[in-house]
Amino acid sequence: MFEVGEVAMNHFSDWSHWSWILWSVLLVLAGALAVAAVIGVIVLGELRDDRLQMQLFGITALLGLVSFFGLTVVLINITRHLPAGKWSVLVVLVAVGVVASVQAVVVRAAVTEYFVDSVHPWVWRSAALIVAAIGVVAIVNDGLNRVAASIPTSVTFVVQVVVVGVVGVGAYLYSNVKQTQ
Numbered sequence: 001m002f003e004v005g006e007v008a009m010n011h012f013s014d015w016s017h018w019s020w021i022l023w024s025v026l027l028v029l030a031g032a033l034a035v036a037a038v039i040g041v042i043v044l045g046e047l048r049d050d051r052l053q054m055q056l057f058g059i060t061a062l063l064g065l066v067s068f069f070g071l072t073v074v075l076i077n078i079t080r081h082l083p084a085g086k087w088s089v090l091v092v093l094v095a096v097g098v099v100a101s102v103q104a105v106v107v108r109a110a111v112t113e114y115f116v117d118s119v120h121p122w123v124w125r126s127a128a129l130i131v132a133a134i135g136v137v138a139i140v141n142d143g144l145n146r147v148a149a150s151i152p153t154s155v156t157f158v159v160q161v162v163v164v165g166v167v168g169v170g171a172y173l174y175s176n177v178k179q180t181q
Contacts, residue, residue: 015081023078030070031099037063038103038127045120068130071099075138080145088142096135100128 015023040060047053075095079088107124 019081023074026070027074027078027095030067030074031095031102033063033067033070034099034127034131035102035106037067038106038123041123041127042107068134071095071131071134072137075134076141079138079142085143085146089139092135092138096131099131103127103131 037060040056040063044053044056044060047056075092078091082088082091104124
């Protein structure tokens with residue numbers, strides 16, 4: 001009835017060189033949006049006009065959300081198409097390092113060279129932590145897919161694991177309800 005086979009794939013190999021170019025450009029754009037969001041936060045702290053502050057706040061929040069989801073999706077897609085796990089980790093580390101470094105340079109340049117008197121140190125730190133979290137998500141996602149691909153499973157086995165898990169959680173919850181009564 002069911003055919004025994006792998007549930008997950010180690011990596012996908014369906015990209016042409018144009019796909020690599022497109023996703024690399026998207027990676028650069030998502031990184032640029034992350035840097036633009038940091039610039040928006042810096043400028044936001046210097047504005048005195050309330051109307052402009054609210055408009056820039058909305059634009060900065062939108063840039064931050066788009067860059068967050070963009071970087072996450074792009075890094076996950078790129079790592080899923082690399083044949084070796086070590087290359088996936090290297091690509092993510094380089095991308096995260098470049099974006100966080102550019103953000104730090106922008107903050108330093110704004111403080112020392114341009115119009116800003118001071119920037120709270122957590123502007124860059126929080127941006128770097130967010131970019132690092134995106135990298136961790138991409139690495140963990142890729143790692144879990146590669147581990148799942150290395151375990152030969154069938155549909156029957158997956159269904160059994162789910163059923164056992166549901167029964168186990170139900171039994172645990174039932175025992176806790178009985179103890180509280």
